[in-house]
Amino acid sequence: xxxxxxxxxxxxxxxxxxxxxxxxxxxxxxxxxxxxxxxxxxxxxxxxxxxxxxxxxxxxxxxxxxxxxxxxxxxxxxxxxxxxxxxxxxxxxxxxxxxxxxxxxxxxxxxxxxxxxxxxxxxxxxxxxxxxxxxxxxxxxxxxxxxxxxxxxxxxxxxxxxxxxxxxxxxxxxxxxxxxxxxxxxxxxxxxxxx
Amino acid sequence: xxxxxxxxxxxxxxxxxxxxxxxxxxxxxxxxxxxxxxxxxxxxxxxxxxxxxxxxxxx
Numbered sequence: 001x002x003x004x005x006x007x008x009x010x011x012x013x014x015x016x017x018x019x020x021x022x023x024x025x026x027x028x029x030x031x032x033x034x035x036x037x038x039x040x041x042x043x044x045x046x047x048x049x050x051x052x053x054x055x056x057x058x059x060x061x062x063x064x065x066x067x068x069x070x071x072x073x074x075x076x077x078x079x080x081x082x083x084x085x086x087x088x089x090x091x092x093x094x095x096x097x098x099x100x101x102x103x104x105x106x107x108x109x110x111x112x113x114x115x116x117x118x119x120x121x122x123x124x125x126x127x128x129x130x131x132x133x134x135x136x137x138x139x140x141x142x143x144x145x146x147x148x149x150x151x152x153x154x155x156x157x158x159x160x161x162x163x164x165x166x167x168x169x170x171x172x173x174x175x176x177x178x179x180x181x182x183x184x185x186x187x188x189x190x191x192x193x194x195x
Numbered sequence: 196x197x198x199x200x201x202x203x204x205x206x207x208x209x210x211x212x213x214x215x216x217x218x219x220x221x222x223x224x225x226x227x228x229x230x231x232x233x234x235x236x237x238x239x240x241x242x243x244x245x246x247x248x249x250x251x252x253x254x
Contacts, residue, residue, distance in 0.1 A: 019252070093203065100201025105234035106241055113244075116251045125252055143214065144249035150214045161215070169210040176241045 003046070010042045013059050020060070023129060023141045024067050034070050038063045060146050068156060071138075086136050087163050092173055106176065109184050121183060128178035132171055139164065140171035200224050205235045213242060 017038060021031035041062050042049075049058050097103055115121045129137055139157070142148045148156075154164055200208070205228040211217055212225065229236050 096201070096203040100203040102202050102206075102234050106237040108237055109241060109244060113247065116244075116248045121248075122252060125248060141249075144246055145252060147250070165207075165211045165214060168214055169207055172210050172213075172242055172245060173206070175245055176238070179245075180241075 003043075006046050006049075007043055009055055010039055010059065013056050014039065016056065017059060017063050020063060020141060020145055021067060023145065024138045025070060026130075026134060026137075030070055034063070034066045038066050041066070064142070064146065064148065064156070086133050086170060087166050089166060089169075092170060095173065095177075107180055107184060109180070112184070115183075124179065124183045128175050128182065131178060132174055136167050136171050136174075139167045140175075143168055198224055198227060200228055202228075202232060202235055205229070205232065206238055209235065209239050209242060213246065 014035060017035045018031060021034045022028060025031045025034065038059065042059055045062075049055065095103055129141075132140065139153060142153050142156075143150070150161060150164055153159075154161055159167075205225060208217060208221055208225050212222075229239060
């Protein structure tokens with residue numbers, strides 16, 4: 001494979017890398033820089049790509065470090081040190097009654113698989129992700145979009161597995177509620193949900 | 196806690212199950228709860244839809 005082949009293969013993942021970076025950093029300019037750094041590092045370190053994992057997985061690994069560096073550099077946000085509020089379960093308890101039953105039981109979403117790639121759905125998803133507390137969104141994106149393992153996330157962010165579970169639980173509860181209200185219960189999703 | 200757990204506890208365990216191994220006895224309690232509870236069965240399905248949706252979103 002020539003260098004330019006490799007460069008264009010890396011470049012084909014640019015859109016994905018950028019989406020992940022924006023979700024984590026919530027700043028388009030910084031995200032662009034981080035993706036640029038990632039692609040540059042990939043080209044410089046091309047010999048480190050063994051082909052054992054997919055190119056996308058390998059690029060994701062580089063991106064992860066660049067994102068964490070960027071968060072640390074920003075400084076004013078004390079990286080991942082202070083998300084105490086997002087570790088608490090108290091506000092999530094409010095979704096259940098005193099005996100532990102759902103206050104508003106989850107609805108039947110039908111078989112929404114066909115909707116997942118629709119532009120409208122992705123826009124609603126973006127809106128719901130934007131509403132998550134920042135650190136919760138970052139951790140959730142690492143887990144579900146970047147597909148990083150729990151141990152790896154805990155190690156990178158210096159958090160305990162209990163903290164991680166609470167954060168991911170928080171993210172899932174908030175997202176499912178947001179999607180249910182804004183997609184599955186609305187015109188956009190009604191046709192799909194009832195199919 | 197006995198064998199029967201609340202929806203509140205079940206939903207936490209269902210989420211936790213997506214991110215790592217949980218002990219077999221916890222798994223058994225979730226299975227029993229899901230067998231009896233339609234709301235949590237929906238929740239469990241939704242959590243898997245979320246995962247599929249996020250993977251799709253990233254790709």
